[in-house]
Amino acid sequence: MQQANQSEEARRFWEKVVKGDSPGACWVWVGAIGADGYGRFWVKDPESEAGEKMWRAHRYAATSAFGNDAVEAAEMVTHLCDNPLCVRAENGAGSHLFLGDHAENMRERAARGRDNLHGLAFLRRSRAERAADSRALRELVLKHGYRQDEVDRLGRGLTMEGQTQLF
Helix, strand or coil: CHHHHHHHHHHHHHCCEEECCCCCCCEEECCEECCCCCEEEEEECCCCCCCEEEEEHHHHHHHHHHCHHHHHHCCEEEECCCCCCECCCCCCCCCCEEEECHHHHHHHHHHCCCCCCCCHHHHCCCHHHHHHHHHHHHHHHHHHCCCHHHHHHHHCCEEECCEECCC
């Protein structure tokens, strides 16, 4: 019965994901979104008082791909694509998510020009603005399907692929 519950849980999760067609496309979460702009997914948890547990969608996807032990051992599940709604977790080079600690996340972010010195336009956006972008992206994908230009603009904060915003 436990295996059947996990299969049902995974089916519910993947029903809320829209995958882009290109090889490097994000897999966009179109379910619930929290105040921080990241996806939310609830699962049954008989050990909790509420009877359920909330997962960040990208963390749930990483657990599915990399295993619970690996995710639990890692300090963070971070995005290479800067898209808080992306749940593309895979073994190999195609993954948009990686496991690491805060220092690794900061080094990787700086290497892509998204740190305090280079990515000021990205970083100066408030939490509420980033969450509004996530919700706008979710609505656009649900209404019109996956569009790479909008994933770049709303999900990744880019005005042009490979360039950060000017203002």
